[in-house]
Amino acid sequence: MGGGGKYPYPKWVWSYYGGWWPAPKNAATNTIITGVGILGLTALAFNFSAKHEVRHRYPDRWIPSMLWAREFHDPASQKMWKEQLAKEGREWIEPIPDWWPFKK
Template sequence: MLLPGPISTQTSPHRTSPPPQLTTPHPSSIPHYNLTMGGGGKIPYPKHVWSPAGGWYSQPSNWRANTLVMVGVIATCAAFAWKVSAERERRYVMPDPDRFYPSRWWTRQIREYEQARREEAK
């Protein structure tokens, strides 16, 4: 039992031996470890495994072509979504004629509205 108070002369009853000492040196202090660090060579891995991130050691030789193909696919999808969005956009309040609205270049409803206003003005 420990004595109450700030200083105790007794040791803990739970500690039966001194703490273990580090007997092996740190790996970076051994010269031959510095030469072999880095995990070694490639390990055998299953070739049939596929993952979206590329799997083991992903760096295909045609990565530039793959990247261009994906940029084209993404651009095509974005253009299609832009076109559908512009066709389906509805405005209940038309923009002021003297203010800048970029959507007036691609929104069919605004273009038809402004064309009708120009024809009425003639």
């Protein structure tokens, strides 16, 4: 039930799991390289998204993006939101809540 032995394969083929045959010699190293790559791309996407985030309507409750969105920390934006909320009869929600452990 073997189907034969391993046959010659192209040595230039690279794959995550370590090569042409599933007997990974470099699996741990490849996992670290792939993980660092994924984390790097995720960080770049998060950074781009956070810089370009815009709210057209003030949230009804605290949301996590209030921690990093510029419009909740910029004094000019805060003034604009507070004026808008006063017209609507709503309250300002602190972007960094009291229970948050990493306060500035």
